[in-house]
Amino acid sequence: GEDVEQSLFLSVREGDSSVINCTYTDSSSTYLYWYKQEPGAGLQLLTYIFSNMDMKQDQRLTVLLNKKDKHLSLRIADTQTGDSAIYFCAESPLLTGGGNKLTFGTGTQLKVEL
Amino acid sequence: DVKVTQSSRYLVKRTGEKVFLECVQDMDHENMFWYRQDPGLGLRLIYFSYDVKMKEKGDIPEGYSVSREKKERFSLILESASTNQTSMYLCASSPPFTGDYEQYFGPGTRLTVT
Numbered sequence: 001g002e003d004v005e006q007s008l009f010l011s012v013r014e015g016d017s018s019v020i021n022c023t024y025t026d027s028s029s030t031y032l033y034w035y036k037q038e039p040g041a042g043l044q045l046l047t048y049i050f051s052n053m054d055m056k057q058d059q060r061l062t063v064l065l066n067k068k069d070k071h072l073s074l075r076i077a078d079t080q081t082g083d084s085a086i087y088f089c090a091e092s093p094l095l096t097g098g099g100n101k102l103t104f105g106t107g108t109q110l111k112v113e114l
Numbered sequence: 115d116v117k118v119t120q121s122s123r124y125l126v127k128r129t130g131e132k133v134f135l136e137c138v139q140d141m142d143h144e145n146m147f148w149y150r151q152d153p154g155l156g157l158r159l160i161y162f163s164y165d166v167k168m169k170e171k172g173d174i175p176e177g178y179s180v181s182r183e184k185k186e187r188f189s190l191i192l193e194s195a196s197t198n199q200t201s202m203y204l205c206a207s208s209p210p211f212t213g214d215y216e217q218y219f220g221p222g223t224r225l226t227v228t
Contacts, residue, residue, distance in 0.1 A: 042118070043157075043204070043219040104156045104157040104158075106156035107156050107157075
């Protein structure tokens with residue numbers, strides 16, 4: 001079955017760039033997502049990339065996709081304390097037979113220090 | 115804005131009790147999902163539904179059942195709660211495929227079974 005892996009923790013200083021990495025196994029993935037979960041809240045979609053793209057930029061966020069290595073990364077420029085959260089990578093297979101299931105990674109806890 | 119609400123933020127139940135977790139969405143979405151979130155394991159799909167009265171098992175359905183009698187409401191049922199079901203439960207909904215598979219999440223219910 002599909003498997004999505006992330007490192008569990010990342011700590012950065014305020015103002016630095018953060019890079020959160022994700023590897024996945026399903027080569028038929030059509031979309032790959034980054035979700036953010038702030039303390040005490042549900043998940044919120046940050047950005048996504050279609051599998052035929054290599055890069056997507058959205059303000060401070062840059063998503064890089066290496067389809068050959070099945071590696072996805074999220075770069076946050078000028079990281080702020082408000083970016084402290086858990087970040088989940090998720091992938092969507094080509095066809096799920098209904099219900100558009102997503103497979104989520106384990107989540108990376110980002111801690112931003114002053 | 116899409117709103118997904120869950121009936122309780124915190125719930126404490128005793129072993130063996132029957133537990134109902136309710137989820138309501140206000141955007142007329144066809145698809146609804148129940149996940150559990152555990153540290154180091156990420157989100158794991160319990161059940162999902164792509165239409166009223168339709169349900170499909172996710173990755174970890176054992177010990178759970180679901181009910182979808184109305185389009186806006188998706189209930190998760192723990193027939194006989196056990197301590198290993200202590201977890202954060204997240205509900206999500208999504209429309210049919212419209213170019214991506216974004217899911218919209220509720221704030222979560224933290225269930226403790228003693």
